Amino acid sequence: MWNGCLCLQCIREKEVGVVEDLGQFKRLVGEGPSCILWPLQSVTGRLSLRVQQLDVLCETKTKDNVFVQVGVAVQYRVVTESAYDAWYRLTSPTSQIQAYVFDVIRSTIPRMELDQAFESKDDIAHSVLESLQQVMKDYGYSIVNTLVTDLAPDTKVKASMNEINAARRLKEAASHQAEADKVRQVKAAEADAEARYLSGLGVARQRKAIVKGLQASVSEFSSEVEGADPKDVMDILLLSQYFDTLSTVGANSLILEHDPATVANLQQQVGVSFMAKRQDLLS
Template sequence: MDPLWTGCFCLQCIREKEVGVVEDLGQFKRLVKEGPSCIVWPLQSVVGRLSLRVQQLDVLCETKTKDNVFIQVGVAVQYRVVTEAAYDAWYRLTSPTSQIQAYVFDVIRSTVPRMELDEAFESKDDIAGAVLEQLQSVMKDYGYAIVNTLVTDLAPDSKVKASMNEINAARRLKEAASHQAEADKVRQVKNAEAEAEARYLSGMGVARQRMAIVQGLQSSVAEFSQEVEGATPKDVMDILLLSQYFDTLSTVGANSLILEHDPATVAKLQRQVGVSFLRDGSGKDLLS
């Protein structure tokens, strides 16, 4: 062995899901995978370690929409180092996160200004797809694979949010008022229909009641005339009218009302009712 050789073998351990970059006197030597690896120290050294796990970069970009509303767009970029291209990932980019952020800004500020605010909220997947397509085509040359991009937030100014909420609230109040008016209309129509039906049924009941009264009177007059010899239908009607008159007085008296009573009034009422009910329009006596 050369007596000037003062180097020694050194054991380096690389963690799981990592790759180490080994240099020999400042020059790239090789990549070492997870596990123990021997290097010649101090000629060689592990100058860096790259994680192979999926990482996430959160980017917040301010831009404006087609209708001149400034919004904050939050984008989450999920990426990882390609094992076979770890050399490019380590040596070709000084700051991969800054590179990714710059491309996200470029895509967001060229896509969102072509959309109105409502359209931007509806097209979050389109925005995320445009960012993903751009990053995948660019970052693969630098040893990075873009797993996915997500638009996590679209935040306009607080005043714009308040106005949007007011517009939505006014629209909902208008719809509620329309439904309330329609309900009131249906309620009124149903009440009118119920009242008309009630009046119709009440009229039917009154008509049937009067019909029953008339039939009862007819039956009573006929039976009384047959049972009492010499009694005429007119005599029977006089007795019925007199009994109805006394029933009326009894009902009115039950309500603490004071009425003057004259027997002549009964006779006069009897004559008037008899003339009205027992003669037709031509003046002919209906009971004769």
């Protein structure tokens, strides 16, 4: 005579229970209370239906012989309808996933150079995703996403890459600095040329004004003083300019040789030039 009883088993939310009858699969039970015939039947396993993540770290080398550590995050979950396969067909789903990740990474990265590997992280993750989805589907698992979370070469390689990058940036900075110096020198030369041009214009205008002033002074003096001719006026003006020049030279503590003949010669030359200019204006 057999004695048995109904036993109430509770399955948590987002889980599925595997019920066996004397070691043989009987059915799957969902979340909530379920009745089983104890001791012939029992809940031998529980599978979580939540998304889980497996972090895989794989070491391989690139096409240019640089060893790198590749970190891959695999997000997966159990398919409710295929919970039987997930429980009975795989002993360790994490080991299976890890093996396929190693296979894809070590067959993909060696075909790329280091810089290309950094640029192709999305392509690597997509290759891992496609490979795992095809394989794990038969075992009752759905691969939600795969992410390449890290791609780290050796420390010495990192330092070398940083030095190369720093040298390139220093070269660019030196080129820009040289270009800036060139522009600065060109602009300074243009400014100096413009300043000299304007200074020449100023000197020319100054001399023109002086000549006009002298002409006006000679004309007024000749018209107002009877018996005075232009030569007398020029002598007076030249003598005044001469004494002004001596005052300026004396104020700057300079010692110059003085010869009265020099003054007379200067007076003669300026007088001739002034009279010639005056005749041109009158004609």
